[in-house]
Amino acid sequence: MKYMMTYDLMESARNTNQWLGATARAFASYPMMSLAANPAIDWLNAWGEVTERTFARMVVKPDWNIPPITCSKGKDHPVVIKTVVEKPFGDLIHFTMPGRASSKRHVLLVAPMSGHYATLLRKTVISLLPDCDVYITDWHNARDIPVSAGKFDVEDYTLYLVEFMRKLGPDIHVVAICQPVPLTLAATAYLAEEDPKAQPRSLTLIGGPVDPEANHTEVTDFGRSVTMGQLEQTMIQRVGFKYEGVGRTVYPGLLQLASFISMNAETHATAFRDQITRAAKGEARDHDKHNTFYDEYLAVMDMPAEFYLSTVERIFKNRDIARNEFTVAGRKVDMGKITTVAVKIVEGEDDDISAPGQCLAALDLLTNLPDSKKASHLEPGAGHYGIFAGGSWRNNIRPLVLDFIDANSAEPQKAKPANKNAAA
Known part of the structure; x- marks a missing residue:
């Protein structure tokens, strides 16, 4: 597992999903898609919106956003x-x-x-x-x-x-x-x-x-339950060519995130399904409860x-x-x-x-x-x-x-x- 190819493969999968979400949003936003009422287009746009934001935030450090203090x-x-x-x-x-x-x-x-x-x-x-x-x-x-x-x-x-x-x-x-x-x-x-x-x-x-x-x-x-040798072989990877730390051995944030989500997979699946529904109905907001939580939860570091x-x-x-x-x-x-x-x-x-x-x-x-x-x-x-x-x-x-x-x-x-x- 300690290869840059493995790290870059995970990053490529994340980047691909982000691109698919952005592509779906762009496709659903063409004016010609509004010529006739089609609920499928609204759902495609909602899926793209949630998917793009989900995978984009995984590699971005959140801002502190501390409001003025009284x-x-x-x-x-x-x-x-x-x-x-x-x-x-x-x-x-x-x-x-x-x-x-x-x-x-x-x-x-x-x-x-x-x-x-x-x-x-x-x-x-x-x-x-x-x-x-x-x-x-x-x-x-x-x-x-x-x-x-x-x-x-x-x-x-x-x-x-x-x-x-x-x-x-x-x-x-x-x-x-x-x-x-x-x-x-x-x-x-x-x-x-x-x-x-x-x-x-x-x-x-x-x-x-x-x-x-x-x-x-x-x-x-x-x-x-695991040996140190098992951990080193299965959890450790080298940073890929995209980042300044190329070649450094790390425990990748994306791997950690996968572990987090797997512990409560059904809960997270329900949360994202419900958010897509809200987005399709026009009820989702940039700083609603779902986005506020997942903007932080999904932002992981190596x-x-x-x-x-x-x-x-x-x-x-x-x-x-x-x-x-x-x-x-x-x-x-x-x-x-x-x-x-x-x-x-x-x-x-x-x-x-x-x-x-x-x-x-x-x-x-x-x-x-x-x-x-x-x-x-x-x-x-x-x-x-x-x-x-x-x-x-x-x-x-x-x-x-x-x-x-x-x-x-x-x-x-x-x-x-x-x-x-x-x-x-």
Whole structure:
């Protein structure tokens, strides 16, 4: 499978379907097609419209499209995105609002690198902006990164987070969502030993696989059922000639998308059939519910092969984080070194990606962190997406996270040295 021909074959199939959709739309739009009433032409146009948009959006990074934010005194502030740190595999970006005083809450959102862009957290960002100064990790599509940029695995990911935290300073509050949870924990532990003054004030870990064996899901079962050799042979491909990263080995976004869709094939088939019907009736809109969801869902990115394979091997199979045996550049990262950073765990009761217990396992690793610095919350009835972007997040989890940030915003008190003259 590790051939550019295979990658280009998938891209050719996608491009062909996009072309067929555009061709159907163009054919149905000829004036002569309106000479006589023909419902088949309306259906052809609708099919073409939905098909073209579906396959076109798969290779386009969505815009952030952050609307103006209403802050104090009812004033609206436009949101301007600025790059704080620029690196080959991902940037640290800042959502600034000219004219608004800087918020006391400085939040770093660690976005997943799991097949979708950081824009998957758009609603999370929008919900935090009125009350926080928000930064986010904006990971790049591996297909666009030249081979000369080198490799990128879980250790490199961890060191990126370390650099971002150092850049933002110790008064930052880190919120990691899903896939990056264990690596964010490791990055904090790395700082605790290497540069304690650069540690964040608090760490909120939302629905991530710290210990995948704590509660099995289809994701963990898949990780245990296949060998690394099978994964490398069946999932890894080389970027084709169309992109700047030609020759780089990746886990293709289109392959990941096929896996996503196959898990709920009937649901997706129904959604697209209904959208074609709405388009034929003239009821579909550019930003209707279907398009808003699928514009993001279908926009996938390639992951570096090293990152994908090392995540499966070290996080899921070997459980390096769960066993407190994770290493970076040959040095062990001891989670027990975290002694001052407040840590909050958030899980969803109905999360079928990172089931309850997988993220909570982080607290058991923090052997030297006082119980007063630990907190957890299990959201009833919430699935994976709902714990960071849905109604459960907006109404219940977000207020808890802000309260946790406020409660741990003061600089941690240093331990007082023992009194040598004290009586034994």
